[in-house]
Amino acid sequence: MLGNALLLAFRELRRNVMRSLLxxxxxxxxxxxxxxxxxxxxxATRQVGQQVASLGSNLLMISVGxxxxxxxxxxxxxxxxxxxxxxxxDVDGLAAIAPVASGxxxxxxxxxxxxxxxxxxxxxxxxxxxxxxxxxxxFTTNEARRGAxxxxxxxxxxxKLFGLQNxxxxxIRLQKLSCEVIGLLKAKGQSTMGTDQDDLxxxxxxxxxxxxxxxxxxxxxxxxxxxxxxxxxxxxxxxGIMRTRRHLANTxxxxxxxxxMKEIAAMLSSTTQTMTGMLSAVGAVSLLVGGIGIMNIMxxxxxxxxxxxxxxxxxxxxxxxxxxxxxxxxVVLSSFGGFIGIVLAxxxxxxxxxxxQVPFVFQGxxxxxxxxxxxxxxxxxxxxxxxxAARLDPIEALRHE
Amino acid sequence: xxxxxxxADNVLPPLLELHGVTKTYGMGDARMHALAGINLKLNPGExxxxxxxxxxxxxxxxxxxxxxxxxxxxEYLFQGVNVGGLTRNQRALLRRHYLGxxxxxxxxxxxxxxxxxxxxxxxxxxxxxxSRHRLAKAALDAVGLSSRETHTPGELSxxxxxxxxxxxxxxxxxxxxxxxEPTGNLDSKRSIEIMELLTSINRDQGITVVxxxxxxxxxxxxxxxITFKDGLIESDQKHGN
Numbered sequence: 001m002l003g004n005a006l007l008l009a010f011r012e013l014r015r016n017v018m019r020s021l022l023x024x025x026x027x028x029x030x031x032x033x034x035x036x037x038x039x040x041x042x043x044a045t046r047q048v049g050q051q052v053a054s055l056g057s058n059l060l061m062i063s064v065g066x067x068x069x070x071x072x073x074x075x076x077x078x079x080x081x082x083x084x085x086x087x088x089x090d091v092d093g094l095a096a097i098a099p100v101a102s103g104x105x106x107x108x109x110x111x112x113x114x115x116x117x118x119x120x121x122x123x124x125x126x127x128x129x130x131x132x133x134x135x136x137x138x139f140t141t142n143e144a145r146r147g148a149x150x151x152x153x154x155x156x157x158x159x160k161l162f163g164l165q166n167x168x169x170x171x172i173r174l175q176k177l178s179c180e181v182i183g184l185l186k187a188k189g190q191s192t193m194g195t196d197q198d199d200l201x202x203x204x205x206x207x208x209x210x211x212x213x214x215x216x217x218x219x220x221x222x223x224x225x226x227x228x229x230x231x232x233x234x235x236x237x238x239x240g241i242m243r244t245r246r247h248l249a250n251t252x253x254x255x256x257x258x259x260x261m262k263e264i265a266a267m268l269s270s271t272t273q274t275m276t277g278m279l280s281a282v283g284a285v286s287l288l289v290g291g292i293g294i295m296n297i298m299x300x301x302x303x304x305x306x307x308x309x310x311x312x313x314x315x316x317x318x319x320x321x322x323x324x325x326x327x328x329x330x331v332v333l334s335s336f337g338g339f340i341g342i343v344l345a346x347x348x349x350x351x352x353x354x355x356x357q358v359p360f361v362f363q364g365x366x367x368x369x370x371x372x373x374x375x376x377x378x379x380x381x382x383x384x385x386x387x388x389a390a391r392l393d394p395i396e397a398l399r400h401e
Numbered sequence: 402x403x404x405x406x407x408x409a410d411n412v413l414p415p416l417l418e419l420h421g422v423t424k425t426y427g428m429g430d431a432r433m434h435a436l437a438g439i440n441l442k443l444n445p446g447e448x449x450x451x452x453x454x455x456x457x458x459x460x461x462x463x464x465x466x467x468x469x470x471x472x473x474x475x476e477y478l479f480q481g482v483n484v485g486g487l488t489r490n491q492r493a494l495l496r497r498h499y500l501g502x503x504x505x506x507x508x509x510x511x512x513x514x515x516x517x518x519x520x521x522x523x524x525x526x527x528x529x530x531x532s533r534h535r536l537a538k539a540a541l542d543a544v545g546l547s548s549r550e551t552h553t554p555g556e557l558s559x560x561x562x563x564x565x566x567x568x569x570x571x572x573x574x575x576x577x578x579x580x581x582e583p584t585g586n587l588d589s590k591r592s593i594e595i596m597e598l599l600t601s602i603n604r605d606q607g608i609t610v611v612x613x614x615x616x617x618x619x620x621x622x623x624x625x626x627i628t629f630k631d632g633l634i635e636s637d638q639k640h641g642n
Contacts, residue, residue: 004524015512311508314469315522315569316497318490394469398508 002328005321009328023297024337026290027377031341031370032348034283038366039349041276043358045269052265058095058231059128059261062087062221062238076255078217081205083245087221091237093229096124099218101208107157107201108173114160117200118174120208121222126152126185128222131197136168136183139204147206152183156199172201177211179203231260287370291334291377298330298385309389310397323390330382331375338374342367414481416445416576416609417466422475423632424461435461437632438475443611445576448603450620450640451613453629459613460581462629466611467500467579468492480576497525501570501608505582507562509554515541515565516550522573540572541565544598560591564598571602578602580612584619596622 013020065076084099102119119125126138139150151172158167167181188197209216225234235258242256302309312322346362353360424436436458443449453459464470465477468484471492477484479499484492496502509518519537528536541547544564554562563583570578580599584592600622603610612623620626621640628636 004527007524011513011517307508308510311510312521312525313493314467314496314502314508315525316493316495316500317525318493320490321525395464398504 002324005324005328006332008325009332012325012329013332019297019301020333023294023333024340026293027287027334027337027374028290028341028344030283030287030290031338031374032345033286034280034370035342035345035363035366036349036352037276037279037283039345039361039363040352040356040358041272041279042361042363043353044272045276046359046361048268048272049265052261052268058225058227058229059130060223060225060231060235060238061259061261062223062242063257063259064219065255065257077246078215078219079221079256080216080218083242084218084221086241086245087223087238090241091234093226093234095224095226096127097224098122098125098128098222099205100125100220100222101205101213101218102220103213105174105201105212107153107161109161109167109170112161112163114157116154116157116160118208118212119200119202120205120212121202122205125202125222128224131188132186133183134186136181138183144204144206147204147210149177149179149207149211150182150203151179152185152202153181154185154198154200155187156196157201158184174201174203175212177203177207179207231262235260284373287373287377290337290374291381294330294334294378295381295385298326298382299388302326302385302389305389306392306397306400309392310394310400313392313394314398319390323386326386326389327379327382330386331378334378334382335371335375338371341374342371345370413445415442416447416480417441417443418476418478419462419465419472420476420478422462422465422472422477424458424465424470425473434632436465436472439632439634441627441634441637443577443609445609446603446607447609447625448600448623449609449611449625449627450623451611451627451629452615452617452620453635457629458632459629463579463581463611463613466577467502468495497522498573499576501573501575501578503563503566503570503578503580503583505585507554507559507566507586509562509565509569511555512553514551514553515546515557515568518554518565519568519572522569526573536572537568540568543571543602544568558591559587560594563587563591563595567595567598567602571606571608574606575608578608578610580610582613582615584614584616589618592616592619 062079064078079099081099084097088094088097098121100119100121102117104115105118106113106115107118122144123138123141126132133152136152138152139148143150151174153167153172161167161172162170167184169180169182171178171180185198185200185202190196205218223238225231238258239254243254246255248255309322350360419439419441422436422439423434426433426435439458439462451459451463461470465472468479468487469492471485475485479495482495484495487495510521516534516537519540520533523533523536538547538550541550544567546561546564546568549557549561549565554565557565567583578599583599584595587595596619599610599612602608610623612619614620624640626636626638626640627634
């Protein structure tokens with residue numbers, strides 16, 4: 001009986017190729033939208049994960065000021081080098097600690113200049129930031145201590161100032177400071193936030209404080225933890241020490257902020273997941289609309305084909321056979337539409353992932369779900385028109401013009 | 402009258418019997434008796450013409466004979482089975498296995514080839530593709546359209562379309578062929594061809610034919626003429642060829 005219904009349904013759909021395609025359009029778009037969004041969304045989530053991992057997931061950032069909300073801090077007294085030294089001495093489980101003072105400065109070489117970020121830090125900076133020196137060397141402890149005029153530059157700065165020349169051993173000027181380029185950082189690319197992580201110059205912290213900033217301030221302390229230590233315990237220890245050093249009373253809130261990369265990672269991936277979820281919901285709505293489109297066309301088709309249904313009933317088709325035929329037509333339409341939608345979606349996602357520079361992550365689950373959903377849309381929205389067709393009175397149907 | 406009919410009259414049980422069949426539509430004041438009590442007996446092999454003005458009840462009677470409709474009261478026995486007691490689906494099965502229909506408006510499926518149209522009742526009978534093709538081709542051959550198998554109704558003349566419809570009706574070798582003004586949409590030449598076809602089906606295959614017609618020329622092909630008036634049978638007479 002199902003074989004017969006399939007045969008009859010296919011004959012009917014083949015007779016109305018154009019109408020069949022138009023009916024499928026809603027489902028095609030719905031399925032394609034859901035799959036594209038979910039595929040790109042999981043690509044973006046994976047990318048965020050990879051970028052955060054490249055930052056080092058065991059990284060803590062201690063910044064000045066109270067956290068007021070996303071990206072906002074209130075002003076407060078800066079850290080000193082002694083704060084970093086105290087943390088290094090008193091907190092267990094730290095692998096490296098890098099106090100950082102930084103600011104925006106124009107770097108000049110010959111007649112080229114480039115506005116970049118200059119960070120003064122210790123040699124631990126390269127470890128903590130997970131950004132090693134690719135060519136040349138980083139500064140030595142001795143150079144750091146005496147505030148030598150040396151710098152390590154990022155690939156973007158090297159390209160802007162030196163073009164194709166080798167920057168090593170050349171001297172660049174940062175405000176009044178003339179320093180020798182002793183190393184070139186490994187390229188790291190864009191950060192999750194979209195900033196260029198290769199656009200920076202690193203010089204010894206004391207050099208920065210004396211020659212550029214003219215004070216003893218440290219804006220940021222970057223800390224990397226040893227593996228297998230409890231992040232929360234380390235954070236609590238750091239907060240305790242910093243509160244004491246900054247003379248905060250019990251009732252006062254922290255005027256500094258200890259942020260952990262895992263938190264940032266979780267925040268970012270939950271953002272992409274929320275976006276994916278919302279866009280999928282939009283896709284699901286269009287799937288639903290596609291289903292209603294199928295119901296609409298099937299209802300029109302029942303009216304249009306009333307006489308045909310009358311003929312079928314007159315020559316002895318059972319109610320269930322007519323019902324099944326119309327149901328199979330709807331399911332064939334919707335699942336074939338789903339199939340086209342899947343092919344279209346995978347092609348689109350592949351193309352878009354290249355354009356948006358997001359990895360293409362094939363999500364088998366959503367493909368299967370979208371297909372099953374489109375098929376069940378056919379069953380659900382096809383049932384009502386099919387029942388209407390099956391219950392027609394053959395005499396009335398035959399008389400229908 | 403053929404010898405077969407004589408034999409049928411005497412020996413075989415009747416094909417169908419109507420006992421006091423009525424059909425009413427509507428309720429209360431709008432109540433209308435389409436059939437006011439019909440008694441009728443049809444024997445296998447008969448060729449019956451049904452005549453009468455519109456509204457006389459002949460179409461209602463055809464619907465009941467065709468098991469498309471159930472009587473309001475009275476008894477319809479088809480091959481001894483009381484059709485009034487059957488469900489909608491049982492009546493559909495009865496149509497599928499014992500009845501064939503030919504309509505005034507042909508009622509073929511559009512954009513469907515002649516062969517596929519003729520195959521349709523066989524699909525519902527659950528025949529395999531090979532048997533379907535063989536029987537449908539034979540039926541088209543019998544109505545003289547073997548060269549038009551792949552033509553759709555739009556590509557056929559009215560007379561040819563009616564032949565396809567007749568092929569579809571006889572492909573299942575029904576016991577009873579019901580024809581509702583089969584020549585109503587055709588010119589006299591095509592009408593005569595169709596009547597000759599129906600006559601040969603009746604004579605050669607022994608299929609009982611009941612045909613509604615308004616034209617006495619067409620009724621002349623039958624061997625029994627029943628005239629309806631006001632929901633009752635006005636006359637029922639044998640008709641010599």
